[in-house]
Amino acid sequence: MSDTIVSLPDQRTARIPKTNYLSKENGLLSWLLTGDHKRIAILYLISITCFFFVGGALAGLIRLELLTPQSDLMATDTYNKVFTMHGVVMIFLFLVPSVPATLGNFFIPMMIGAKDLALPKVNLLSWYLYIVGGILVLYTMISGGVDTGWTFTTPLSTHYVNTNVLSTGLAVFVAGFSSIFTGLNFIVTIHKMRAPGMTWFRMPLFVWAHYAASILMVLGTPVLAIAIVLVALERTIGIGVFDPTKGGDPLLFQHLFWFYSHPAVYIMILPGMGVISETISTFSRKRVFGYTAVAFSSVAIAVFGFFVWAHHMFIMGISNYSVLIFSLLTMLVAVPSAIKIFNWTFTLYKGSITFETPMLYTFGFMGLFTIGGLTGVFLGTSGTDIHLTETYFIVAHFHFVMVGGMLMAFLAGIHFWWPKMTGRMYPEKISQLAAVVTFIGFNLTFFPQFILGTLGMPRRYASYPPEFQILNVFSTAGATVLGVGYLLPVLYLTWSLKYGEIAGDNPWQATGLEWQTQSPPLTENFAEPPIMDHEAYDYDWLEGQKEKEVASVG
Amino acid sequence: MSDSPAIAHGAADSAVHEHPPYQRHHFETMAQQNDATNFAMWIFLLTEVMFFGGLFTAYLIYRNWYYPAFVAGSHQLSIPLGGLNTLLLITSSFTMAMGVWCAETRRKSGLVLCLILTFILGLGFLGIKTIEYSEKIEKHHVPGFHYSLQSFLDPASDDAAKAAGDKPMALDMARHTEVYFSLYFAMTGMHALHMIIGISILGYMIFRARAGAYTAGHVAFVENFGLYWHFVDIIWIFLFPLLYLISRHQ
Numbered sequence: 001m002s003d004t005i006v007s008l009p010d011q012r013t014a015r016i017p018k019t020n021y022l023s024k025e026n027g028l029l030s031w032l033l034t035g036d037h038k039r040i041a042i043l044y045l046i047s048i049t050c051f052f053f054v055g056g057a058l059a060g061l062i063r064l065e066l067l068t069p070q071s072d073l074m075a076t077d078t079y080n081k082v083f084t085m086h087g088v089v090m091i092f093l094f095l096v097p098s099v100p101a102t103l104g105n106f107f108i109p110m111m112i113g114a115k116d117l118a119l120p121k122v123n124l125l126s127w128y129l130y131i132v133g134g135i136l137v138l139y140t141m142i143s144g145g146v147d148t149g150w151t152f153t154t155p156l157s158t159h160y161v162n163t164n165v166l167s168t169g170l171a172v173f174v175a176g177f178s179s180i181f182t183g184l185n186f187i188v189t190i191h192k193m194r195a196p197g198m199t200w201f202r203m204p205l206f207v208w209a210h211y212a213a214s215i216l217m218v219l220g221t222p223v224l225a226i227a228i229v230l231v232a233l234e235r236t237i238g239i240g241v242f243d244p245t246k247g248g249d250p251l252l253f254q255h256l257f258w259f260y261s262h263p264a265v266y267i268m269i270l271p272g273m274g275v276i277s278e279t280i281s282t283f284s285r286k287r288v289f290g291y292t293a294v295a296f297s298s299v300a301i302a303v304f305g306f307f308v309w310a311h312h313m314f315i316m317g318i319s320n321y322s323v324l325i326f327s328l329l330t331m332l333v334a335v336p337s338a339i340k341i342f343n344w345t346f347t348l349y350k351g352s353i354t355f356e357t358p359m360l361y362t363f364g365f366m367g368l369f370t371i372g373g374l375t376g377v378f379l380g381t382s383g384t385d386i387h388l389t390e391t392y393f394i395v396a397h398f399h400f401v402m403v404g405g406m407l408m409a410f411l412a413g414i415h416f417w418w419p420k421m422t423g424r425m426y427p428e429k430i431s432q433l434a435a436v437v438t439f440i441g442f443n444l445t446f447f448p449q450f451i452l453g454t455l456g457m458p459r460r461y462a463s464y465p466p467e468f469q470i471l472n473v474f475s476t477a478g479a480t481v482l483g484v485g486y487l488l489p490v491l492y493l494t495w496s497l498k499y500g501e502i503a504g505d506n507p508w509q510a511t512g513l514e515w516q517t518q519s520p521p522l523t524e525n526f527a528e529p530p531i532m533d534h535e536a537y538d539y540d541w542l543e544g545q546k547e548k549e550v551a552s553v554g
Numbered sequence: 555m556s557d558s559p560a561i562a563h564g565a566a567d568s569a570v571h572e573h574p575p576y577q578r579h580h581f582e583t584m585a586q587q588n589d590a591t592n593f594a595m596w597i598f599l600l601t602e603v604m605f606f607g608g609l610f611t612a613y614l615i616y617r618n619w620y621y622p623a624f625v626a627g628s629h630q631l632s633i634p635l636g637g638l639n640t641l642l643l644i645t646s647s648f649t650m651a652m653g654v655w656c657a658e659t660r661r662k663s664g665l666v667l668c669l670i671l672t673f674i675l676g677l678g679f680l681g682i683k684t685i686e687y688s689e690k691i692e693k694h695h696v697p698g699f700h701y702s703l704q705s706f707l708d709p710a711s712d713d714a715a716k717a718a719g720d721k722p723m724a725l726d727m728a729r730h731t732e733v734y735f736s737l738y739f740a741m742t743g744m745h746a747l748h749m750i751i752g753i754s755i756l757g758y759m760i761f762r763a764r765a766g767a768y769t770a771g772h773v774a775f776v777e778n779f780g781l782y783w784h785f786v787d788i789i790w791i792f793l794f795p796l797l798y799l800i801s802r803h804q
Contacts, residue, residue: 115580118590184597192590193580222601226608230740238698239736241612246697247620247730256608529582 005285005354005509008425014502016423020520035120036523040127041106042421045414047127048094048102049490051134055089056486058082063445063479066472071462079462080147081163085140087150088168092175093134095402096264099271100217101130101182103413104210106421108186110514110521111204113195113530118188126181133175140164140171149460151261154242154253158234165235169228176221176228179267183217186210195513197532204512204536205294209274212298216263216270216305224260227253254316258309266305268402269369270298272409273340276362279412280344282510283359284351287537290343297336297343304333314385323382330380337373341366356508357428360435361412368404368442372397375450390460393453399446411438411489418493419507423520424500430492438485444478511542576772588774595778599785602748606789609741613796616737620730622723625801626706627734629718630695632686636798639682640790646675647787654780657773662766665776669760672783676753683746690735697736703728738797745793748786755779 008014021038031039061082065073074082105123109116117123140146146168148157157165190211194203231253233239240246242253281288288294310318310326344366353359375397378384388394418426448471457468464472506515517526534541574584581587617624653668693712694702706728709715759779762768768776 118580119594120578120580122594180601184594184601187597188590188594192586192593218597218601219604222605223608226605226744229744230608230612233736233740237696239740240697240732241616241736241740246732246736247616247623248733248736249615252612252615256611259608524579 003354004356005283005352006356006425006428006507007504007509008501008507009504011501014504016502016520017518017522019522020423020518021523022520024523033124035116035124037105037109037117037120037123038421038521038523038525040123041102043127044097044101044105044130047131047134048097051089051093051137052486054138055086055094056483058086058089060479060483062086063476065462066464067476069464069466069469074462076462077147078145080149080460081145083460084147084149085137085145088146088172089137090402091150091264091268092172093130093137095268095406096175096179097130097182098268098406098410099275099413100186100210100213100267101126103275103410103417104186104206104271105182107417107512107514108189108207108210109193110517110525111207111512112190112193112198113513113526113532114189114193115524115526115529117185118193119185122181123185126178126185129174129178129181133171133178136167136171136174140167143167151257152228152231152253154231154234154250155244157231158242166232169232173225173228176225179217180221183214183221186214187218190214195530195532199532201292201295202532202534202536203295204274205277205288205291205298206271206274206512208295209270209277209298212302213267213270215299215302216267219306220260220263220267223256224264227256227260230256251313251316251318254313255309258312259306262309262312263302263305265398265401266301268406270301272365272406272413273298275409275413275416276344276365277340278510278512279358279362279416280347281537282416282508283356283362284348284353285539286347286351287535287539288343289346289349290339291536293339294343297339300336301333304329304336308333308380311380311385314382315389327380327382331377334373334377334380341370341373355432356415357426357431357435358412358416360432361408361415361438364435364439364442365405365408365412368400368408368439372400372402372405375400388453390458391453392449392457392459395459396446396449396453399449404442404446408438411435414489414493416508417514418496419503420514420519420521422497422500423503424496425503425507426489426496426500427492430488434485434488434492437481437488441478441481441483441485445475445482446478448472448474448478509542511537511539516545574772591774591778595781599781602785606741606744609737609744610792610796613737613741616730616733617796617800620727620733623706623727623730624734626709626715626720626723626728627731627738628798628800629720630690630693630705630712630714631738631798632689632714633798635682635686636794639679640794642675642679642682643787643790646672646679647784649675650780650783654773654776657763657768657776660769660771662763662769665769666760666763669756669763673753673756673760676749676756680746680749680753683742690739695735696739697732701732701735703731706731741793741797745786745789748789752779752783752786755782 021036031043034040061074062079065071065079065082067073071079105117143164146161146163146165148161148163148165152165152169190203190207230239230241234242240248242248242250244250277288277294308326308330310322311330314323314326375393379388379394379397415426415431418424452468452471452475455468457464503519505518508515513526513530513532514521516530577584577587581590649668649671653665653672656662656664656668690696693705694700695705703725705712705715706720706723707725709720709722756779759768759776
């Protein structure tokens, strides 16, 4: 077992601490009315997992339909509804809250040495808003769905479709406020709740990444909210802000919508990058190379992210000069992203690397995110974009970033912090298998779509020319493997709640403050308010702590 | 510790640490708590700025494109009523600020009076807004199926247009007045919605203030609500000139 850093307490004597945040109070109400950030994180974890599988089932239907060139599994308009609901569920109910609302909620206060988020009631409110949004989406699905695509493009959404645009819009509006309140809470907490000695540049990079993402949530989401309000008003009483027959301009809707929805992809990916910084340091036993550069690159992504939205509109009739400038700005975003990837790679250099499951997912993230990011440069270049836009190349690109990047990071984080959240280890061998299955299934699903896109297969259609069938069969087969890869963790993580090995305080020998307390933690997080007297990722300090402990016990 | 009765423990605790009852458990000091909630309120107002920012952007663009239609549209609004509303709101901001001062200096009856005055002034604003809206409905200036261009194609038939000296507009530009009224209703409607939310919270605060809730040293809620109320006021300070006073310099 020399190839692992896992150090568990003696299983014969080890016990889960009697007093912890899970055992403090019992009963449904103690969960539904809780102010504890850890319990709210668990509530979020359960609910977003449910919605992930709803969205995943819809994805399965899409891939099944695309197994054959004709639209035979479902009618074409049903297909439109299915891919729309897939997008709405996955983006607003899974990707946006995935890491921030679960891992961020749980660990930001612990990492900075606070007892809770600054506004516990607002935190609970944001979960309830999320649930209301989720119920509205489910209502939409049951009552006939919506078929505008998740982008609510006007005038399609305001004039031409008879499906449930209003309930979906309301769902996105409400879920948006949930995200605003989460971001607001994080910003206030990071500013005002840090423990003594926890300076900005001693914070884990996970916290920096969430800070950057929170800025995007707080500044971007309200613009989406007002765009949706205007769509709703146009649909109900017929105001004319986006209606060209009255002098309104549908392009304005695109500007308002993408002003949120482009930064939204950074809301989704930045917290994932935060997870990667933590895992890569822990499993290489090294401080993250270029800590300051990685910290600032998060903020740079957040800032640049606000000035690239029009690259979604290159073929929509914006001026050539806009295209030129937004193309240039888009490529600028690649710089901070590359800074992160390069710094993580240098962190690996001469590190003592071990291959526990979170690290396998981390490697998956780095490879797939790099491909996803680089194909983004193709799409930011106006010439290739005009050729590739509205094809499967786009679909493959954002799935590489969102599924290959974000979901891998989410799973890396869930495995990494599972022992802290539950006090028990997940089973190592089968989870390594799941990570590999996910990686293979993912590539089999989405790599053929790059080829399909360059060959010119358009997205958003239930049928396609027969010559594309082989690659689509590959993709559907891959989706099946991917589905297995996602089901496995649900099964063995649930199993581990009762049968997993007792993890102890710090199974990974990680340096973060969250690992220096019992697992599962106390409701107050720490028995004594912590004082930060060392830099982040200081493994020498950790060694010193251990020696001190041995000395005092011996 | 767990054996001692909770009440006795709580009493002993507050005697030693002097934690006021309104300090939340996860804050180290009262100063930290006030600092954090205050900061949170400012960030929330920032999101509100972005929310209205989308509307102001739309206004800016269409006003540049359809200037004559926007001028003709603004002539349909009543400056006396809009001016009166501006006065009401500024006064309510003053009474709100006085309310915060009363809470800080622990004047209970003063606080209740100020909150009630703010409440009444807010309702007054909404009442006048209702009068304005009903005028628009009568003249078919609400965008949608019943929108009428008559006031702009034939200004002589419309008192307000005649008084402003409007000339008949070409059909194409006249139709763009609908965009003006779309923005008018979206912007003032969103503002009114914020007023309604504010007035509801004020009602709750009056109820609590009469029980002496904010005059015992903990004024954060009144202070933060004050920030919200002033913000809603400031939005109106921008809306009034943009919607009512276009072209008044001519």
